[in-house]
Amino acid sequence: MALFEKGNTVGNRFTSENQPKKNGRKPSLYKQLKSITGKKVDYELSxxxxxxxxxxxxxxxxxxxxxxxxxxxxxxxxxxxxxxxxxxxxxxxxxxxxxxxxxxxGKSTQPIEGDVNANVSGSVGMVDLSKLTTEELVQYNQLLDKINGKKV
Known part of the structure; x- marks a missing residue:
């Protein structure tokens, strides 16, 4: 039986009667600094x-x-x-x-270029898509997905 499975009696499980001595969250860093320095601590710089x-x-x-x-x-x-x-x-x-x-x-960007060659077989036969631009290939794939009933 795993440690936190229902019905496990091994270990110190917290209940409504069995609570930790120090309950609650730790105070935020700003509250801790305020208690140490006695000054309100907050952002000063935008x-x-x-x-x-x-x-x-x-x-x-x-x-x-x-x-x-x-x-x-x-x-x-x-x-x-x-x-x-x-x-x-x-x-x-x-x-x-x-x-x-x-x-x-901001970090400098480096454009990446590449040649995309794709051959798609369909009912018409082999189609040469090498002369299409990237944008045209994306549109072509979206149209194929629509024809085949996939969500676009």
């Missing part, structure tokens, strides 16, 4: 603010980034990004910059 800050950082010189890092009022997430940029510079990598560009501008 997505647009975040992107503007990242763009601002990407356009600064090394000296400007160093002065931002030394300021004690600089948020830790900004310091982390600056530190990652400096780490990339130190080791000759571009991974942080690439990640930031992907976030700001």
């Amino acid at each position: 997505k647009e603010d975040y992107f503007k800050t990242i763009r601002f950082l990407m356009e600064r010189t090394k000296d400007e980034l160093n002065s931002i890092m030394k300021d004690e009022q600089t948020p830790i997430w900004v310091c982390n990004i600056i530190s990652a940029i400096f780490s990339d510079i130190r080791y000759g990598r571009t991974s942080t910059v690439e990640m930031i560009f992907d976030r700001l501008f």
Whole structure:
């Protein structure tokens, strides 16, 4: 008999009389931080603010980034990004910059091209579909599905 099958008496099963000592969900991270700091914790940045800050950082010189890092009022997430940029510079990598560009501008797309050759046998015989475009092949397949009674 499996552990949670009806009728299983093995183990500590919860009933209306047998409830866990700590019932309920854990408080959210914001409530936990509020109880620790005594301050209301909530989002302060919108997505647009975040992107503007990242763009601002990407356009600064090394000296400007160093002065931002030394300021004690600089948020830790900004310091982390600056530190990652400096780490990339130190080791000759571009991974942080690439990640930031992907976030700001979206990942670049790579078009995929290919030749599609299809031969379909029907009541008329072999039909050469190699001269049809992709869109025309899609329409052709939809028409065949409709003729054969399949849902489109």
